[in-house]
Amino acid sequence: MRAVDIIEKKRDGNELTRDEIEFFVNGYTRGEIPDYQAAAWCMAVLLRGMTARETTDLTLAMAYSGRVLDLHDVAPFVVDKHSSGGVGDKVSLVVAPIVAASGLPVGKMSGRGLSFSGGTLDKLESIRGYRAGLSEDEFRAQLKRIGIVLCGQSVDLAPADGKLYALRDVTGTVPSLPLIAGSIMSKKIAGGADAIVLDVKTGSGAFMKTEAEARDLATIMVDIGKLLKRRMVALISDMNQPLGRMVGNALEVREAIDTLHGHGPADFTEHCLTIAAHMLRLGSKATSVDEGRRLAESLVRDGHAWQKFVALVQAQGGDVSQVEQPDRLPRASIVRDVPSPRSGYVARADALEIGLTAVMLGAGRAKKGDPIDHAVGIEVRVKVGDRAEPGAPLFTIHANDEGKRIEAEQRLLNAVSFSESPVEPLPLFYGTIE
Numbered sequence: 001m002r003a004v005d006i007i008e009k010k011r012d013g014n015e016l017t018r019d020e021i022e023f024f025v026n027g028y029t030r031g032e033i034p035d036y037q038a039a040a041w042c043m044a045v046l047l048r049g050m051t052a053r054e055t056t057d058l059t060l061a062m063a064y065s066g067r068v069l070d071l072h073d074v075a076p077f078v079v080d081k082h083s084s085g086g087v088g089d090k091v092s093l094v095v096a097p098i099v100a101a102s103g104l105p106v107g108k109m110s111g112r113g114l115s116f117s118g119g120t121l122d123k124l125e126s127i128r129g130y131r132a133g134l135s136e137d138e139f140r141a142q143l144k145r146i147g148i149v150l151c152g153q154s155v156d157l158a159p160a161d162g163k164l165y166a167l168r169d170v171t172g173t174v175p176s177l178p179l180i181a182g183s184i185m186s187k188k189i190a191g192g193a194d195a196i197v198l199d200v201k202t203g204s205g206a207f208m209k210t211e212a213e214a215r216d217l218a219t220i221m222v223d224i225g226k227l228l229k230r231r232m233v234a235l236i237s238d239m240n241q242p243l244g245r246m247v248g249n250a251l252e253v254r255e256a257i258d259t260l261h262g263h264g265p266a267d268f269t270e271h272c273l274t275i276a277a278h279m280l281r282l283g284s285k286a287t288s289v290d291e292g293r294r295l296a297e298s299l300v301r302d303g304h305a306w307q308k309f310v311a312l313v314q315a316q317g318g319d320v321s322q323v324e325q326p327d328r329l330p331r332a333s334i335v336r337d338v339p340s341p342r343s344g345y346v347a348r349a350d351a352l353e354i355g356l357t358a359v360m361l362g363a364g365r366a367k368k369g370d371p372i373d374h375a376v377g378i379e380v381r382v383k384v385g386d387r388a389e390p391g392a393p394l395f396t397i398h399a400n401d402e403g404k405r406i407e408a409e410q411r412l413l414n415a416v417s418f419s420e421s422p423v424e425p426l427p428l429f430y431g432t433i434e
Contacts, residue, residue, distance in 0.1 A: 003033045003041070010044040018057045025061040029160040035167060042164070042173040050178035056224050058178060062186035065160035067136055069192030074144035075105035079283045080193035081275055082108075082184050084217065087205040087355035088242035088380070092120045092150065093256035094264070094272040095279065097309040100148035101299045104283040107139065107149045109157060109191045111165055111183075118252065118355075118364065121152050126250035126330055126374040130318035146311045158190040169365060175207045181220045188225070195231035195282035197275055198222070202430065203240035205351020211236060211430050218433045231282045236430040237271065241349040241384055244268030248363040248377010248398060250329040257326050260306045267383065271428055273297060278432075330375035332398035337381075338409050340388040344418030349384055353415035354395075357408050361399050376400055378412065385425035388418065 001023045010016055016024075024041060027033040050058065071078050079099060083089050092110060100106045110120035110132075121132045134142070134151040142149050153162040161183050168174050168183075188196050198221055201207070202214035218234035225232035244265045246255040258264050259272060277292030286292035299305045314320050322328045358364060362373030379396035382388055395412045399405035 003027060003037045007037060007041045007044055010041065010048055013048045015051055016054055021054065021057045022061045025058070025065055025160045028163060029065045038164065038167055039171040039173070042168060042171055042176065042179060045178055046173045046176040052220060052223070055178040055181050055220055056227065058182040059185045059189070059224055062160040062164070062182050063158055063189035066158055066190065067156045068190050069107075069136065069139070069157065071105075071107060071140065071143060071192040074140050075107070075147070077194050077283060078105045078107050078143070078192055079195045079197070079279045080106065080108050080188055080191060081197040081199060081279055082188060083199040084180060084184065084201050084214075085207055086201040086239040086243060087118065087351040087358075088244045088247045088252065088268075089118060089201070089239075090120075090123055090244065090246070090252035090256045091199065091272055091275060093123065093253065093309070094259050094305075095276045096148055096150055097260060097312060098272070098276045098296050098299050098305040099279045099283070100146075101304040101308040102280060102285045102295060103147070104280065104285050105143055105147045107143045107191055107193065108151075109153050109187045110150055111152070111187075112365075118247070118249070118358075120150065122372050122374070123249045123252050124150060124318070125372075126253050127313055127318040127322050130313065131316045134316070142315050146308075146315055148308055148312050150312060151316070153187060153190075158186045161186045177208075177213070177217050177220070180207060181217055181224070185221050185224045188230070189228060193230065195279070196225055197278045197282065198232070198234035199275055200234050200236050201239035202236055203238055203351060204353075205242065205355050206239035215431070215433065222433050232434070233278050233282060234433040235275070235278065236433070238426050238428055238430065239351050240426055242351050242354055242380050243271060245380050246377065247354060247358045247380065248361070249372060249374040250331070251377040251379065251398060253323070253329060254326045257309075257323055260300060260309055262300050267428060274429065332375040332377075332400050334397070334399040334402060334405050336397050336399075336405060336409070337393035338395040338397060338412050339391045340394050341390065341413065342418060343389050344387075344420055345423045346382045346384050346386045346388055346416060347419040347423045348415075348417040349380060349382060350415040353411060354378060354380065357411045357415070360411070361397070361404050361408055362401075373400060378408070382416075383425065385423045
């Protein structure tokens with residue numbers, strides 16, 4: 001086979017065979033197929049799509065491009081969760097410790113930021129010394145010892161996804177449904193999870209702009225998981241406005257810490273408790289979602305979830321003093337409010353534009369390999385449905401460059417629109433797919 005023939009076949013809208021998909025994925029993983037051909041193939045997939053069978057074959061090829069963990073000798077049942085990406089989505093930092101504190105092991109392989117969507121690893125690396133790269137032996141040992149791991153894909157776990165994940169970010173191919181499904185599920189399969197909760201975002205700040213697209217993605221991933229005998233549930237959640245208040249790496253860590261102490265924003269807290277409740281039910285720690293929620297609330301209230309987060313940071317080399325004293329996390333040199341130019345009810349706080357503004361400030365990557373400024377970001381002071389008054393802060397910008405702060409202020413003002421009449425708050429969730 002030749003890579004160019006496979007690219008042309010998909011470019012022309014034809015269905016690829018399992019052998020062709022495996023050839024391409026394995027060739028790229030080994031370095032035999034260069035970035036420019038992989039980029040062309042990703043664009044062809046974005047424009048032409050894939051059938052359900054192709055997407056399943058792609059997922060399996062990516063998962064089996066390296067080691068696939070069997071963790072049952074260190075943990076009898078492992079749960080995981082994954083978000084399809086959003087703005088201000090620091091859910092894993094809260095949910096994983098809650099669930100692990102119940103005694104249910106959480107082994108999670110996470111990713112870095114993609115375009116406007118922040119990455120769990122970038123947030124965790126705001127903590128000095130936090131080591132995201134673990135070997136398989138380290139992954140297994142930590143899961144056995146403390147019941148929680150939050151790390152990146154090692155070179156021997158889903159290596160194809162690690163390479164494609166970075167490439168998609170800088171080639172305009174992030175929104176491809178088959179590539180998103182393959183990326184998410186290959187990590188879950190390779191990571192050895194027995195049960196998976198999928199948080200599939202929809203809205204302006206999500207890769208799936210409509211609820212129908214989000215349901216399609218969720219259904220594909222749930223079907224892949226069921227085929228492989230995993231317990232699965234997917235929740236369709238809103239991403240028309242940022243989740244919580246903070247957008248930016250160290251800022252989001254601070255907000256996660258507040259939430260683990262029971263003081264997080266209402267929308268973010270509710271979102272985390274809902275995801276945790278489903279994980280606890282799938283892992284048989286609760287017989288229903290309602291019971292799972294009550295258990296999750298108690299684990300936050302009694303401090304066990306916070307203790308598990310501290311144990312995670314310590315186990316992966318992070319400076320525990322920075323999470324115990326969050327003011328020691330990276331801080332921007334310029335902090336300025338963006339005042340409201342008028343009164344009215346907030347009708348729109350566009351998650352996409354807010355996320356892109358955070359990237360412009362340095363919180364995300366414009367191109368592959370760009371460094372991250374962990375200190376910068378945006379505090380969102382209003383939600384859709386809130387009443388704004390002239391001069392009251394709509395946002396607070398955290399910047400390390402005055403020129404970028406000025407540009408950010410104008411972009412953020414353009415991200416908000418107002419209504420003279422009251423506006424209904426946005427829902428957190430639109431539905432569940434079992």
